[in-house]
Structure formats: structure tokens, C-alpha cells
Amino acid sequence: MIAVIVVIVKNLCSLFYLKENKYRPYAIVYTSAFIGFITISLFEHTLQSPKEMMIYFFLLGFVEATYRMATDTMQLADDEKDSYQELEAEDFEEEKEERKILIKK
Numbered sequence: 001m002i003a004v005i006v007v008i009v010k011n012l013c014s015l016f017y018l019k020e021n022k023y024r025p026y027a028i029v030y031t032s033a034f035i036g037f038i039t040i041s042l043f044e045h046t047l048q049s050p051k052e053m054m055i056y057f058f059l060l061g062f063v064e065a066t067y068r069m070a071t072d073t074m075q076l077a078d079d080e081k082d083s084y085q086e087l088e089a090e091d092f093e094e095e096k097e098e099r100k101i102l103i104k105k
Contacts, residue, residue, distance in 0.1 A: 008034075008060060011067040020071045026066045031060055 012034075015027035037046060042077060046052045068074050 004060065009061050011063055015063075015067055023066060023070045026078060030059065030063050030066070 012027050015023045
């Protein structure tokens with residue numbers, strides 16, 4: 001459990017400064033959620049109930065997923081690699097032009 005906490009804290013700290021602070025709001029939300037979870041743990045046994053453990057593990061998963069999106073280290077299955085592509089600004093411009101053509105018709 002200590003190793004998981006260390007990895008999550010490291011990922012949260014690096015989320016603050018990745019990609020020109022673009023992911024800083026996520027890091028703040030996740031950090032405040034962990035602080036709230038710890039505060040509740042002072043008064044109740046939070047990891048005794050399956051519901052609370054589910055929320056805790058969802059939170060861990062959200063942190064890891066956001067970190068992987070921010071660092072572009074997503075792990076895709078073999079059948080997903082062909083269908084996955086990065087979207088760029090040019091793709092959105094082409095889509096806007098297609099919409100304009102459809103609206104004119």
C-alpha cells in the first residue's frame with residue numbers, strides 16, 4: 001500500500017507542472033479529494049466498507065489515467081493501435097469546413 005501511495009503522490013506532483021500547467025486543475029481536484037478522504041479517515045474507518053473502497057480505487061485510477069494522458073504513455077491493445085490517432089488542430093479545421101458545406105446545402 002505504501003508503494004501505491006508513493007507512486008500516486010509522485011504522479012500528482014508531476015501533474016502540477018506537465019504541459020504548461022494544463023493538467024494543474026485535475027491535480028488540485030485529486031489532491032483535495034485525497035485530503036478529504038484522509039480527513040474523513042480521522043473520524044471513521046473509511047476502508048472498512050466496499051463502497052468507500054470503491055471510491056478510493058476509482059480515485060487512484062483517475063489519477064493514473066490522467067497522468068498517462070498528460071504524458072502520452074497510454075497503453076493500447078493490439079487491435080486499438082490501428083484505430084488510435086492523435087488529433088491535431090488541422091483536423092478540427094477540416095471538420096469546420098465540412099460543417100459549413102453541409103449547412104450551405
